[in-house]
Structure formats: structure tokens, C-alpha cells
Amino acid sequence: MAFPMQRELYLPTVPTLTVSSxxxxxxxGPSLGSHGPSGPMAARxxxxxxxxxxxxxFSAASSSSAAVTVGSGPKTAAFSPYVLNGGTALALAGKxxxxxxxxxRMSAGYEIHTRNKPKTYRINDKCSIAMAGMQADATNLxxxxxxxIAMYExxxxxxxxxxxxxxxxSTTLYRRRFFPIYAFVVIGGLDEDxxxxxxxxxAVGSFERSTCCVQGSGTSLLQPVxxxxxxxxxxxxxxxxxxxxxxxxxxxxxxVSAGERDIYTGDSVEMHIITADGVRVxxxxxxxx
Amino acid sequence: MSSIxxxxxxxxxxxxxxxxVFQVEYASKAVDNSGTAVGIRxxxxxxxxxxxLLISPMLLHGSNRRVSTxxxxxxxxxxGLVADAxxxxxxxxxxxxxxxxxxxEEISVKVLTERLASFAQVYTLYGxxxxxxxxxxxxxxxxxxxPQLYMIQPSGEAYGYFGVAVGKGKAACKTDIEKLDLExxxxxxxxxxxxKMIHSVHDSDKDKEYELELSWxxxxxxxxxxxxxxxxxxxxxxxxxxxxxxxxxxxxDD
Amino acid sequence: MQRTxxxxxxxxxxxxxxFDGGVxxxxxxxxxxxxxxxxxxxxxxxxxxxxxxxxxxxDYMDFEAMLEYVDELxxxxxxxxxxxxxxxxxxxxYLARIYYNKRSEFDxxxxxxxxxxxxxxxxxxxxxDLQGTHYEDETVATGYGSYIARPLLREAYRDDLTEAEAxxxxxxxxxxxFYRDARTINRIQIGVxxxxxxxxxSEPFELETDWTVGIRKH
Numbered sequence: 001m002a003f004p005m006q007r008e009l010y011l012p013t014v015p016t017l018t019v020s021s022x023x024x025x026x027x028x029g030p031s032l033g034s035h036g037p038s039g040p041m042a043a044r045x046x047x048x049x050x051x052x053x054x055x056x057x058f059s060a061a062s063s064s065s066a067a068v069t070v071g072s073g074p075k076t077a078a079f080s081p082y083v084l085n086g087g088t089a090l091a092l093a094g095k096x097x098x099x100x101x102x103x104x105r106m107s108a109g110y111e112i113h114t115r116n117k118p119k120t121y122r123i124n125d126k127c128s129i130a131m132a133g134m135q136a137d138a139t140n141l142x143x144x145x146x147x148x149i150a151m152y153e154x155x156x157x158x159x160x161x162x163x164x165x166x167x168x169x170s171t172t173l174y175r176r177r178f179f180p181i182y183a184f185v186v187i188g189g190l191d192e193d194x195x196x197x198x199x200x201x202x203a204v205g206s207f208e209r210s211t212c213c214v215q216g217s218g219t220s221l222l223q224p225v226x227x228x229x230x231x232x233x234x235x236x237x238x239x240x241x242x243x244x245x246x247x248x249x250x251x252x253x254x255x256v257s258a259g260e261r262d263i264y265t266g267d268s269v270e271m272h273i274i275t276a277d278g279v280r281v282x283x284x285x286x287x288x289x
Numbered sequence: 290m291s292s293i294x295x296x297x298x299x300x301x302x303x304x305x306x307x308x309x310v311f312q313v314e315y316a317s318k319a320v321d322n323s324g325t326a327v328g329i330r331x332x333x334x335x336x337x338x339x340x341x342l343l344i345s346p347m348l349l350h351g352s353n354r355r356v357s358t359x360x361x362x363x364x365x366x367x368x369g370l371v372a373d374a375x376x377x378x379x380x381x382x383x384x385x386x387x388x389x390x391x392x393x394e395e396i397s398v399k400v401l402t403e404r405l406a407s408f409a410q411v412y413t414l415y416g417x418x419x420x421x422x423x424x425x426x427x428x429x430x431x432x433x434x435x436p437q438l439y440m441i442q443p444s445g446e447a448y449g450y451f452g453v454a455v456g457k458g459k460a461a462c463k464t465d466i467e468k469l470d471l472e473x474x475x476x477x478x479x480x481x482x483x484x485k486m487i488h489s490v491h492d493s494d495k496d497k498e499y500e501l502e503l504s505w506x507x508x509x510x511x512x513x514x515x516x517x518x519x520x521x522x523x524x525x526x527x528x529x530x531x532x533x534x535x536x537x538x539x540x541x542d543d
Numbered sequence: 544m545q546r547t548x549x550x551x552x553x554x555x556x557x558x559x560x561x562f563d564g565g566v567x568x569x570x571x572x573x574x575x576x577x578x579x580x581x582x583x584x585x586x587x588x589x590x591x592x593x594x595x596x597x598x599x600x601x602d603y604m605d606f607e608a609m610l611e612y613v614d615e616l617x618x619x620x621x622x623x624x625x626x627x628x629x630x631x632x633x634x635x636x637y638l639a640r641i642y643y644n645k646r647s648e649f650d651x652x653x654x655x656x657x658x659x660x661x662x663x664x665x666x667x668x669x670x671x672d673l674q675g676t677h678y679e680d681e682t683v684a685t686g687y688g689s690y691i692a693r694p695l696l697r698e699a700y701r702d703d704l705t706e707a708e709a710x711x712x713x714x715x716x717x718x719x720x721f722y723r724d725a726r727t728i729n730r731i732q733i734g735v736x737x738x739x740x741x742x743x744x745s746e747p748f749e750l751e752t753d754w755t756v757g758i759r760k761h
Contacts, residue, residue, distance in 0.1 A: 079549075080674075082674070083674050111690065113676070115680075134674070136639075136643050136677065137675075140675070351624055356623065386618065515623070
């Protein structure tokens with residue numbers, strides 16, 4: 001695997017007590033943390049604390065250590081095109097079903113932008129996509145995908161299969177290898193045989209098929225739990241595979257748990273339940289704290 | 290026509306021996322053959338009226354308009370080849386946008402007229418292009434400058450007017466306009482006068498049905514070019530129709 | 544090419560809240576030059592088209608540039624007899640696309656915008672920022688307002704809030720911001736959008752303040 005896995009990229013940033021300059025710096029003048037003479041340059045003193053751990057060269061531009069000295073003037077925190085809006089998305093694949101779910105909280109730093117922005121997108125009767133990461137990039141990505149999916153359907157006269165979509169997402173992400181789309185995608189759907197399938201990606205398009213994948217700020221909390229409780233990894237005696245209803249309950253449980261420990265996960269969850277009958281959408285509430 | 294067969298009318302690059310450019314004159318013919326368009330400048334604004342001849346009874350009402358807007362503040366009534374007019378109006382919108390982005394204020398109708406006239410004139414010079422087969426009436430109203438009205442011809446000539454008419458019924462309309470007291474008249478009164486004029490010059494025997502387009506740019510519209518409100522338009526049209534039938538019946542009595 | 548890498552003249556918070564039948568947007572009129580209170584009459588609540596309120600914080604020139612983009616869009620609509628075509632919801636999406644594309648060119652418009660308006664019974668309030676982030680919600684706040692005022696707005700919001708109640712909520716929140724945010728001035732405008740009344744943006748006015756709370760008695 002030539003590319004860093006998304007989980008490495010997704011080390012949660014530790015919020016500091018400084019009010020994030022990304023949030024307000026230029027917008028309301030100099031940062032809280034700036035000292036000394038102010039003036040038109042004062043705003044430049046702002047140092048980004050809420051740096052998303054963005055891929056490669058851009059992480060420098062937005063991290064707190066990125067301030068560069070221009071001549072003898074004050075330090076400049078350059079514009080960062082990336083923000084991390086948090087949130088958790090996941091997908092589970094059963095024998096004849098798939099569940100795609102994401103919470104609806106959208107944050108930036110300590111601020112909750114909105115409590116109702118779903119991360120799940122229905123593609124067709126056989127699959128849905130969920131995305132965490134940067135909302136603007138994710139929205140743009142889904143627009144690009146929707147366009148290419150529509151073109152495919154017009155040309156081929158049939159809906160796109162989950163496998164084809166999986167490859168399309170990868171190439172779409174990789175096209176932006178050197179200005180990555182800061183979105184972490186998971187696809188859930190049924191394959192050509194009607195078996196549940198899940199594909200998980202990193203920001204630049206590396207992907208693999210699995211039966212359960214978590215993306216976003218809750219990854220480190222939920223992925224090991226699901227590995228154990230859905231895939232029964234490390235169990236010497238494998239219990240029976242979870243049924244659809246048991247899987248739905250598990251999804252609810254893990255989201256409630258993520259909501260307890262991860263400040264970026266909460267408010268509510270939108271869940272797409274995909275079976276041979278199509279996609280059913282369910283929502284349930286999480287704590288809003 | 291004396292021009293035909295002499296060879297001087299094939300291109301606007303060559304004058305005739307008596308100093309005329311026939312292609313430009315033919316373009317003016319296209320204007321003379323079109324439905325009448327009238328613009329008058331009164332105390333509180335400029336009112337336009339157009340006799341839009343309907344080429345088919347199947348046309349959607351309000352389609353293919355012959356009054357249009359440049360920016361938001363300049364009204365345009367066109368006559369002649371409407372497609373040519375639209376090209377000129379598009380150019381006018383570009384000029385208006387460029388002016389606004391440079392100077393931060395709306396272009397004046399005078400400057401716009403000069404620029405469009407210069408643009409049209411270029412099409413009277415070269416081989417391979419054809420003069421615009423249209424005339425445009427342009428009007429605006431601002432608090433500072435009051436009402437202003439201009440007309441651009443296919444030749445690239447442009448003049449300011451108190452009242453102007455082009456198209457089939459221009460002679461009769463001009464006579465009618467000259468009788469009006471424009472200085473004291475209001476736009477609402479002018480709407481009725483224009484409706485009467487256009488209705489009277491419309492030749493219902495020779496020509497097809499027509500749709501009366503009425504628009505204004507005035508104090509009441511806040512200097513914006515708008516269609517005359519439907520109520521006022523309908524009542525003006527009703528007055529115009531009633532008067533003409535009165536005329537008919539009185540002539541019958543004689 | 545020189546691009547906006549930091550804001551110069553800046554406006555601070557903009558607040559927005561929905562009420563029963565409309566939306567309301569508030570901002571003060573200060574243009575700051577760093578910590579200098581440089582311009583005292585910059586109007587940051589504006590109208591776009593017939594139905595939409597736009598409030599902007601961040602770089603004031605970028606805000607004006609954005610208004611020109613919107614105006615160019617609206618000018619393309621030359622129909623004489625149909626009402627203007629763009630709804631507040633459509634303009635919000637349009638602005639989100641502009642801001643996202645600009646950020647993708649590393650030439651951002653350095654603003655956080657509040658977009659509000661009513662059209663055909665659809666009461667809309669949304670947010671757009673310099674990274675292209677966008678969403679709609681019942682309440683919106685930018686700058687320090689997102690920390691200080693947004694919780695107040697969320698607490699006060701009900702879907703049957705009256706216009707008068709909404710005005711009080713915004714005025715109270717603006718007063719708190721004036722007390723706490725050093726980049727404010729006590730000279731604010733409130734814009735209201737309703738189906739019946741269209742857009743109405745007030746002239747700047749002052750809020751009553753009481754500083755006795757800050758005077759220490761010995």
C-alpha cells in the first residue's frame with residue numbers, strides 16, 4: 001500500500017484553550033493570542049490551532065507550527081483551504097443487506113455549525129455513500145460523483161453497480177492526488193450477487209473491500225469495536241453472523257457510545273438500510289451535548 | 290429602384306457615384322417595413338410602445354419581445370430585424386456591465402447610445418458584414434438628468450428626441466406626437482396616447498394581428514425599465530379601441 | 544498574481560435567526576483595520592435581488608466583490624414580465640459554489656456570509672464561508688458571534704417566534720457582543736425578510752447599554 005492509510009491521517013486533533021484562529025482570525029480581527037503592536041498586520045499574527053491533519057504540503061500551511069517569517073515583519077499564518085468538520089460515518093455488510101450510517105453534526109473546532117447535516121447520500125437502489133472530513137470538499141465530491149454516475153446511466157442504460165462505483169470513487173479521488181479532496185468515503189451496497197459489500201477509502205483514493213468500515217472522527221473508537229462485535233475478529237469460536245435487526249441495534253449502540261466520548265459525533269444519525277427491496281432511511285437521535 | 294443593377298448596392302464598401310451607400314439604405318428599409326415602435330419623453334419619464342405583428346396565431350403571448358432592458362435602467366424598443374436588434378442589445382449589456390464595473394455607477398443612456406451607434410457604424414464600412422437591419426429607441430429616467438430618449442439608426446446615426454416613431458406607421462405617429470404637450474404630460478397619460486397612436490396606425494386589413502407592448506422607465510418605476518402594469522395597459526388599449534370604433538361609426542353616419 | 548492571503552479591513556460578527564414567516568439578520572457597521580476602528584459606516588447587511596438578505600463578516604472588499612458577482616448573476620435575468628428568478632436558497636448554493644471554487648484556486652474570498660430570505664413560503668437561512676463550507680439552520684452566527692451569540696440564539700429559537708421577539712433576541716445578542724467583542728461598535732443594522740414585506744434593512748441605530756456592571760465600587 002503506497003499511500004498512507006486514512007487512519008493515520010485521522011489522528012484526532014487536540015483542541016487547545018486558544019480560540020481557534022481558523023474560526024475567527026481574519027474574520028474578526030487579530031487572534032486572541034496575539035501580543036505586541038497591532039495594525040493591519042495584526043490579523044496575520046493569528047496562529048492556527050485548529051489545524052486539520054491535512055495531507056502533505058497543506059498541513060504545513062494550516063498547522064500551528066506553520067507560521068513563517070516574512071522579512072522582519074510579523075508572522076503570517078497563510079490561508080488554509082482545509083477545515084475539518086468532524087463526524088463519523090460507517091458501513092456494515094451482511095449476507096443480504098448493508099447498512100450505511102453517519103451522524104448529522106457538523107463542527108469546526110469547538111463550534112457546532114449545525115446539528116442537521118446528514119453525511120449519507122443515496123446513490124441508487126443498491127448503494128449509498130457516506131462521507132466524513134471536510135464538508136465543502138465532501139459536498140463537491142458528491143456533486144462530481146453524481147454527475148459521472150448520471151453520465152454512466154445515460155450511456156449504459158442501467159444503474160451503476162456497487163463495484164463500478166467503488167472504482168469510480170477511487171479514480172475521482174486520485175485525480176486530485178496533489179491537492180487532495182479532504183473527504184473520507186465509505187460505500188455500502190449490494191454487489192452483483194446481492195451480497196452486502198463495503199468499500200473504505202483514504203483521501204487520495206486507496207481503497208479496499210471489507211465487511212465493516214468506519215470513517216471520520218469516531219474511527220479509532222468504533223472500528224475496533226465493530227471488528228470484534230460484527231466481524232468477530234479474534235474470537236476463537238465464531239458466533240452466527242448478525243441479522244439485519246441485530247446489526248441495526250449494533251449501529252445504534254456504537255453511535256451512542258461514540259457520542260459519549262467524541263465531541264464531533266452527536267445530535268442524530270441518518271441510517272440507510274439497503275436490502276433487495278431497496279434503500280430504507282431511518283434516523284435516530286443522539287445527545288446534543 | 291435606381292440602385293438595382295448598377296452594382297453599387299452589392300457591398301457597403303463602395304459608394305454610388307452620387308455618394309450613397311445602398312446597403313445602409315436597404316437596412317433602413319427593413320426598419321421601415323416593421324411594426325411601428327414609438328418612444329416619447331414626458332415630464333416624469335419615457336414611455337415606449339411597440340406594435341408587434343404576430344406572424345402566427347399560435348404564438349405564446351409575450352414571447353419574442355420587442356421591448357427589452359439594458360442593465361436595469363435603460364429601456365429599449367426595437368424595430369426592424371428583431372434578431373439584429375438583440376445582437377445590438379447584447380452588446381449594449383456588455384457596455385453597461387463594463388461601465389458599471391469600472392465606474393461603480395450605471396452607464397448613462399447618452400454614452401450608451403454613442404457607443405452603440407459607433408458599433409453599428411462599423412458595420413457600414415466593410416465587405417463581408419451587413420449593416421444592422423434595425424433601429425433602437427433607448428430611454429432612461431434619472432433624478433439628476435430627468436427623462437432622456439435617443440434613437441439609433443442602421444447608418445450609425447443617433448439623435449436625442451422628445452418623441453420618435455419608426456416602422457410602418459412612423460409618419461402618422463410623428464404627426465400625432467407633435468400635437469402632444471410633452472412638457473406637461475405624465476407617463477400615465479402618455480401610455481394612453483401611445484396606445485391610441487399604435488392602434489390607429491395598425492392596418493388591420495393588410496397586416497396580421499398585433500400585440501401592443503408598452504413599457505416605461507420613469508419616476509414611478511424608480512428609474513427602472515418595466516412593462517407598463519397590466520391594468521393600465523388594458524385600460525389604455527380599451528380606450529384606444531373604443532375611440533377607433535367611435536371614429537368608424539361617425540364616418541358611417543356621414 | 545497577488546491573492547488575498549489575509550483580510551485587511553474587516554467586519555466582525557453577523558447574526559441571523561428565523562422567525563415565524565421570515566428571517567432577520569444583524570451586523571454592526573464597523574470596518575476594523577487590525578485593532579484600529581477605521582471605518583464607522585460600512586453597511587454589512589445588504590440586499591441581493593428581490594428576496595435575499597446577505598450579511599458578511601471578514602474582509603469588506605471581498606464582501607463587496609461578492610456582491611458584484613451576485614449582481615452580475617441577477618443582471619443576466621432580463622425577462623421583463625416574470626418575477627426575478629433566484630430564490631434565497633438558490634443564491635446560497637450559488638455563493639457556496641463561488642466560495643468553494645475560489646478557495647480551490649487558493650484565491651479565497653475571505654468572508655463568512657449569512658444568507659437569508661423568503662420566497663414562496665420557503666423561509667431560508669444559511670451560511671457560507673471562505674473554505675466553501677455551507678449549511679442551513681434556524682440560527683446562524685459568524686466570527687465571535689459563533690462562540691458568544693450562537694448559543695443565545697439557539698436557546699431563544701422557537702419555530703413560532705414572532706418578528707418582535709426575534710428582533711429582541713438579536714438586539715440582546717448584539718448587545719452582548721458589543722460588551723465583549725473588542726471589534727464592535729454600538730451602531731447596528733437589522734435586516735428583515737418576509738413574504739409580504741419583502742426586504743427591509745434598517746438604518747443604523749444604537750442599542751441601549753448599561754456599563755454599571757463593569758464599574759467596581761470601593
